[in-house]
Amino acid sequence: MKTALTIAGSDSGGGAGIQADLKAFSANGVFGMSVITAVTAQNTQEVRSVQNIDNRIIREQIEAVFDDIPVDAVKIGMLSSPATVETVAQALKKYQPNQIVLDPVMVSKGGHHLLQDEAIQSLIEHMIPLSTMITPNIPEAEVLVKRKIDTEEDMLTASKALLELGAKMILLKGGHLQGNPNDLFYDGQYFHWLHGERIETKNTHGTGCTLSSAIAANLAKGHSMFEAVKLAKQYISIAIKHSLDLGHGHGPTHHFYELYEKANLK
Numbered sequence: 001m002k003t004a005l006t007i008a009g010s011d012s013g014g015g016a017g018i019q020a021d022l023k024a025f026s027a028n029g030v031f032g033m034s035v036i037t038a039v040t041a042q043n044t045q046e047v048r049s050v051q052n053i054d055n056r057i058i059r060e061q062i063e064a065v066f067d068d069i070p071v072d073a074v075k076i077g078m079l080s081s082p083a084t085v086e087t088v089a090q091a092l093k094k095y096q097p098n099q100i101v102l103d104p105v106m107v108s109k110g111g112h113h114l115l116q117d118e119a120i121q122s123l124i125e126h127m128i129p130l131s132t133m134i135t136p137n138i139p140e141a142e143v144l145v146k147r148k149i150d151t152e153e154d155m156l157t158a159s160k161a162l163l164e165l166g167a168k169m170i171l172l173k174g175g176h177l178q179g180n181p182n183d184l185f186y187d188g189q190y191f192h193w194l195h196g197e198r199i200e201t202k203n204t205h206g207t208g209c210t211l212s213s214a215i216a217a218n219l220a221k222g223h224s225m226f227e228a229v230k231l232a233k234q235y236i237s238i239a240i241k242h243s244l245d246l247g248h249g250h251g252p253t254h255h256f257y258e259l260y261e262k263a264n265l266k
């Protein structure tokens with residue numbers, strides 16, 4: 001069985017973070033493992049508080065997994081502080097996994113900062129250059145490239161600037177622009193648009209976590225990066241279409257293995 005490791009924060013509400021990642025790994029047919037970087041008290045409405053995990057324990061979780069179990073792909077989510085970014089980067093330099101998908105999580109839907117402002121520079125210096133793929137949404141990309149992204153034309157320009165930060169490939173997610181949610185894949189040579197149809201729902205908590213985890217799962221199974229991204233885009237569209245109206249805020253996506261299987265995306 002192929003394996004994927006998520007290095008991310010815990011969402012007590014189960015819709016994003018480690019919980020979404022593990023559900024997406026299972027639904028995409030890989031064995032999921034986790035390294036928890038922070039614990040959030042969170043539901044569909046808000047992040048109430050965050051407790052960062054001690055960096056020694058973060059390092060030891062990574063070592064415990066890599067020293068024993070083969071890791072076919074890594075997904076990285078919430079990293080919280082500069083020290084956490086540096087701890088994770090150092091450990092990954094040691095083990096050099098083949099596939100690292102970095103979702104540069106910064107701010108939750110409710111507006112809570114999940115990455116401290118002081119950690120943005122550490123992310124750029126230490127984490128992005130190690131990544132096979134980064135998957136920023138529009139606001140995250142704007143912070144990373146320090147310019148506004150209002151149109152799909154701007155997305156093309158921003159992707160070039162993102163690649164210059166050192167990741168091998170970029171998936172710039174278009175969900176935050178008006179109109180259909182089209183994502184832009186750029187590998188330094190070619191641009192490919194992954195077109196989506198906007199599903200009218202407020203239940204989109206954890207979409208970014210789900211998408212990046214599905215990409216990591218597909219890479220673990222041996223797909224090329226472009227194939228992995230295409231399949232993951234189909235998966236997130238199904239997961240949003242069948243999202244759950246749980247809680248009073250933004251409900252979670254639905255990791256519905258049977259539907260996924262029926263849609264023939266295995």
Ligand SMILES: Nc1ncnc2c1ncn2[C@@H]1O[C@H](COP(=O)(O)OP(=O)(O)O)[C@@H](O)[C@H]1O
Binds near residue numbers: 197
């Ligand atoms: N309402 C929607 N209908 C269909 N796809 C969506 C919708 N909102 C977001 N997506 C897709 O979900 C994925 C995550 O999108 P996005 O919202 O941009 O990122 P994040 O969750 O990190 O803020 C992308 O593939 C995006 O195109």
Ligand SMILES: Cc1ncc(COP(=O)(O)OP(=O)(O)O)c(N)n1
Binds near residue numbers: 105107205
């Ligand atoms: C613990 C944790 N990690 C990441 C996020 C952000 O998840 P995302 O998929 O970007 O979804 P929204 O928060 O924007 O709905 C999170 N909330 N919590």
